[in-house]
Amino acid sequence: MQPNSSKATIHLLVLDIDGTIAGVSNEIREPIKQAVQAAQAKGIQVAIATGRMYCSALRFHQAIGATLPLMAYQGALIKDPTTEQVHRHWTLSARLAADLLDYYEQPALRDQLSVHLYIDDQLYVRELTADSKDYGYRTSVIPIPVGDLRSLLDQEPTKVLALGEDPMLMDRVLAELRDRHPADELYLTKSVPIFVEATNPLVNKGTAVQYLAENYLGIAPENVMVIGDNFNDLEMIQYAGIGVAMGNAPAAVKAAADWVTLGVEANGAAVAIAEFLL
Incomplete structure (x- = not known):
């Protein structure tokens, strides 16, 4: 896939954490922060969707200057760090x-x-x-x-x-x-x-991103871009108008994506943001 003028405008960018914006260092590198800030400057909202605990993901949410609810535990918990409002918490019986x-x-x-x-x-x-x-x-x-x-x-x-x-x-x-x-x-x-x-069986990052896009922001799947690196990212990659897999992703995840970027240690998320959004 190549970006082109016929594509719908992207209003929401969703990022996984581990293997996508954080690699061995467990921190977000400066090129990724800069790419995210450039996207935000164009009016694109940015959110985190992660398998991590909410409390563990919070520093990454803050590091990229996200203002939307945070999707944690594969989307089982969607909570707004600013207002503390819980939008969804689907537990396991x-x-x-x-x-x-x-x-x-x-x-x-x-x-x-x-x-x-x-x-x-x-x-x-x-x-x-x-x-x-x-x-x-x-x-x-x-x-x-x-x-x-x-x-x-x-x-x-x-x-x-x-x-x-x-x-x-x-x-x-x-x-x-x-x-x-x-x-x-x-x-x-x-x-x-x-x-x-x-x-919970209803949980995955796809249903979480769908909630954030359609219910919270009122936008369509084609207005969404996501970047992820593993099997727990499959559903959101399949949902989004532009689904990007990292270069370090398993073959099956790459096959489901619209585009494959470089690996996490090569700032692949920043490369994808530049390719499609900047």
Whole structure:
């Protein structure tokens, strides 16, 4: 795809965080900030859609000067940081969360996975594993160890995440869970190769971006451009008038995109913004 005058005007740019605007440094590089500011100067609104917790995504929202609601947890939580208004919070049923936790407690899996339970924008873990500590460090969140996570299910969680060190194991876990839970029961996705994430079945970044565009801003899909890098970005890439995949994205995500830019370490998001919006 090449930008041309016959294309609809873009009014909304939606950015993923990890692997898209933040790479190894866990910070947004200056060329990306400058590109975003140039787009905003042309009247284009910019928003974040991420699998991260709301509290973890907030600094990126602030760093790009976003003024729209923030879409966190794959879009399960849409909240306006300025007004604190919650536009959407679709939680996971306690029954399905218990099923997931039972599955992760199997002897064959228990010692190979770190399981994270997210309730009220807090992160709860069974115990502090090295993986959970690393995750907490990168996301600036303090994991709270509580022992058996099933003891917290008097509340409905926003998300359940399992992480392991073996991408092939996580592929198998994802496949097994999809066999056990149809799409109308759980939304299951991967944001990085070693994560398996589960949310309410209505949740994905596509429905979140659709809400922000159509319900909040009153614009059409063709007025939206999105940039993402992984399987959890597929739905918003397919929804938007211009869906851009990062150069570091899996082949299936690139195949679904209208355009493929450079990788995150080469400021691919800035390249895409310049190509289509500037």
